[in-house]
Amino acid sequence: MNKKTSLGNRLVASPYLLWSVLFIVAPMFFVIYYSFTNSAGAFTFENITELAKYTDTFLRSIWFGVLATIICLVLAYPIAYIIAQTSSNAQRTLVALVMLPMWMNFLIRTYSWMAILQDTGIINTFLNKIGIGTIRMINTPGAVILGMVYNFLPFMILPLYSVMAKLDKSVIEAAQDLGGNRLDVVRKVILPLSMPGIASGLTMVFVPSVSTFYISQKLGGGSFDLIGDVIERQFQQSYNYNLGASISLVLMVLILFSMAFLTKFTTEGEGMVI
Amino acid sequence: MKKILSIMLALCVFTVPLLLVSAQTDVETLRGSTLTVYNWGEYISDGSDGSLNVNKEFETRYGIKVVYDTFENNEVMYSKIKGGGVNYDVLIPSDYMIERMISEKMLQKLDFANIPNDKYIDSKYKGLPYDPQDEYSVPYSVGMIGLIYNTKKVLDAPTSWTALWDKRYKKEILMINNPRDAFAIAHAVLGISYNTTVDADWKAGAEKLKEQKAFVQSYVNDEVFNKMESGESALAPYYAGDFLTMQENNPDLAFVYPSEGVNAFVDAMCIPTSAQNKAAAELYINFMQSPEIALANAEYIYYASPNTAVLANEDYSLKDNEVIYPDNASTLKTEIFSNLPPATLKLMSSLWDEVKTYEGKAITEENVEEDNSATESKTGLSSNTKTIIGLGAFVGVAAIYLIYRTVQKKKRENV
Numbered sequence: 113m114n115k116k117t118s119l120g121n122r123l124v125a126s127p128y129l130l131w132s133v134l135f136i137v138a139p140m141f142f143v144i145y146y147s148f149t150n151s152a153g154a155f156t157f158e159n160i161t162e163l164a165k166y167t168d169t170f171l172r173s174i175w176f177g178v179l180a181t182i183i184c185l186v187l188a189y190p191i192a193y194i195i196a197q198t199s200s201n202a203q204r205t206l207v208a209l210v211m212l213p214m215w216m217n218f219l220i221r222t223y224s225w226m227a228i229l230q231d232t233g234i235i236n237t238f239l240n241k242i243g244i245g246t247i248r249m250i251n252t253p254g255a256v257i258l259g260m261v262y263n264f265l266p267f268m269i270l271p272l273y274s275v276m277a278k279l280d281k282s283v284i285e286a287a288q289d290l291g292g293n294r295l296d297v298v299r300k301v302i303l304p305l306s307m308p309g310i311a312s313g314l315t316m317v318f319v320p321s322v323s324t325f326y327i328s329q330k331l332g333g334g335s336f337d338l339i340g341d342v343i344e345r346q347f348q349q350s351y352n353y354n355l356g357a358s359i360s361l362v363l364m365v366l367i368l369f370s371m372a373f374l375t376k377f378t379t380e381g382e383g384m385v386i
Numbered sequence: 387m388k389k390i391l392s393i394m395l396a397l398c399v400f401t402v403p404l405l406l407v408s409a410q411t412d413v414e415t416l417r418g419s420t421l422t423v424y425n426w427g428e429y430i431s432d433g434s435d436g437s438l439n440v441n442k443e444f445e446t447r448y449g450i451k452v453v454y455d456t457f458e459n460n461e462v463m464y465s466k467i468k469g470g471g472v473n474y475d476v477l478i479p480s481d482y483m484i485e486r487m488i489s490e491k492m493l494q495k496l497d498f499a500n501i502p503n504d505k506y507i508d509s510k511y512k513g514l515p516y517d518p519q520d521e522y523s524v525p526y527s528v529g530m531i532g533l534i535y536n537t538k539k540v541l542d543a544p545t546s547w548t549a550l551w552d553k554r555y556k557k558e559i560l561m562i563n564n565p566r567d568a569f570a571i572a573h574a575v576l577g578i579s580y581n582t583t584v585d586a587d588w589k590a591g592a593e594k595l596k597e598q599k600a601f602v603q604s605y606v607n608d609e610v611f612n613k614m615e616s617g618e619s620a621l622a623p624y625y626a627g628d629f630l631t632m633q634e635n636n637p638d639l640a641f642v643y644p645s646e647g648v649n650a651f652v653d654a655m656c657i658p659t660s661a662q663n664k665a666a667a668e669l670y671i672n673f674m675q676s677p678e679i680a681l682a683n684a685e686y687i688y689y690a691s692p693n694t695a696v697l698a699n700e701d702y703s704l705k706d707n708e709v710i711y712p713d714n715a716s717t718l719k720t721e722i723f724s725n726l727p728p729a730t731l732k733l734m735s736s737l738w739d740e741v742k743t744y745e746g747k748a749i750t751e752e753n754v755e756e757d758n759s760a761t762e763s764k765t766g767l768s769s770n771t772k773t774i775i776g777l778g779a780f781v782g783v784a785a786i787y788l789i790y791r792t793v794q795k796k797k798r799e800n801v
Contacts, residue, residue, distance in 0.1 A: 165736075165740070226609070227612075230618050329605075330609070336745075337742045346735075348462050348465055351461070352735060
């Protein structure tokens with residue numbers, strides 16, 4: 113019987129297995145292969161040692177990614193909680209509203225931010241009209257982080273919401289009955305119970321933020337190159353697959369570490385949602 | 387009189403197709419096949435604004451389906467072709483890239499018997515260094531890069547590339563986001579050939595570009611249109627033809643060929659070795675240089691035409707345009723890019739990465755205020771400290787939480 117189900121399982125899993133071999137395992141193999149070879153195909157560590165040059169860029173990417181992730185968490189947590197408290201009809205509408213911007217292409221949305229933020233843009237035109245004058249917003253680190261927060265906020269709200277919607281109201285009531293004030297309830301009941309959502313949210317925002325390249329080019333004016341920009345340039349402009357692959361490899365290892373770290377401290381055996 | 391005219395017309399209608407058929411008997415066999423074309427963006431008359439849709443015209447005339455793709459610069463095009471997996475029949479890269487592709491055996495020789503319209507190409511554009519025997523390419527369009535500026539923002543008309551290093555226009559300067567063109571401007575200022583293979587020259591160019599970074603508002607490709615037209619930026623190096631497009635939307639814009647010299651380029655049509663439909667590709671190249679099609683393209687893209695039939699045509703509205711056909715063309719210092727050896731290319735990419743990731747004087751809000759005399763080490767350190775603080779905070783929060791968690795757990799266990 114056992115054997116039978118396992119055969120069935122295998123059959124069901126096979127399309128995904130094939131998919132992952134073709135589009136995850138094989139590309140990973142290529143990334144590793146290119147990382148340790150030169151353009152002639154000979155083994156070398158040169159690509160890895162060359163990376164020292166990009167330390168600042170790596171650090172900047174991580175710094176921007178961390179900032180964007182923290183801002184997303186701070187913004188998303190109350191929103192998710194509020195959505196979870198509403199009636200189920202309202203919940204559906206609100207979740208749809210959170211998703212709404214994602215129906216439009218990411219590149220177009222980012223490009224529009226350029227028109228909003230620039231010196232002759234919508235905000236500054238308005239500020240000039242009311243006499244405040246132009247405030248320089250585009251081509252600053254703030255604009256890049258804003259772009260990240262704007263684009264990745266739904267990835268934080270959704271896992272938080274899905275955890276909070278499942279939260280048992282009676283647990284909160286019990287805490288209140290036992291004399292916990294509001295802060296106690298949030299700190300000792302809601303926060304620990306929503307930890308799996310926080311963990312997935314952090315990962316889902318941090319990973320794309322660290323590796324993004326379009327946002328920094330359009331909103332940072334190319335003056336704040338992130339590691340994603342460097343990778344893109346190696347493949348698109350310089351035709352240096354080897355260096356591009358080695359940067360990607362190091363980035364992947366970094367992300368893997370931060371994910372392992374996150375899972376370790378947020379969910380002890382509880383597992384993440386999504 | 388009328389009768390004669392109509393007879394003549396009728397004759398024309400009948401004989402022209404006959405002539406075409408007799409000249410190229412194999413055209414019919416191509417009917418129903420597909421031709422893939424890879425060209426720069428916004429670089430063909432595409433039917434918008436009442437212009438002639440050149441690709442559609444080709445399709446109806448020959449019954450060959452045209453699949454048309456665009457690229458944003460030569461390097462992107464090269465990477466795509468070199469990477470494999472795609473097949474194009476016609477490519478329209480620039481001079482130095484053609485030279486590189488010839489040297490890497492990525493292009494095939496053209497059969498000029500199938501491209502009789504090559505006779506219209508101005509002799510100025512024959513035998514150029516990138517294709518000395520004229521075996522691989524037929525010029526499509528030519529031009530020069532120059533300096534575009536907004537007369538509302540830049541009061542004294544610039545004559546030199548050094549305007550792009552002018553403190554007064556800090557954060558209103560756009561720079562071209564492409565290493566080859568960016569280095570060429572730095573080299574022009576330094577009085578070095580764009581095609582230098584001396585490492586020190588490239589390093590000097592990189593230093594010059596780093597120095598400029600504090601003044602640069604943004605590194606741009608196509609965004610230059612939006613930013614110059616809206617008045618967001620004061621100065622930008624870009625192509626003469628594109629300036630005319632921008633000027634239509636913002637009459638305050640002006641254009642100059644800087645005195646240090648400019649890069650002149652020739653974009654030419656060629657056929658890659660991986661082409662699937664060479665016969666149709668040659669037909670297309672010939673078609674593109676036929677006088678009326680070349681005229682439609684020249685009118686639409688605003689770049690200078692290498693086609694003598696276009697230049698001689700009375701209807702050509704840009705014939706006397708001083709921007710694309712400057713009067714002082716002979717005194718203008720121009721240099722065409724040539725292909726750089728692999729070691730120099732590698733150095734250039736690496737230096738360009740350095741320029742782009744350089745933040746010694748990067749424009750953060752603080753050091754714009756405090757004049758740009760801030761030293762490299764100072765700001766470099768501050769950014770590092772920021773990062774360390776950020777990472778430290780992250781790790782700290784994590785550690786505190788872990789401890790908190792274990793303590794809670796212990797407590798619970800004790801209870």
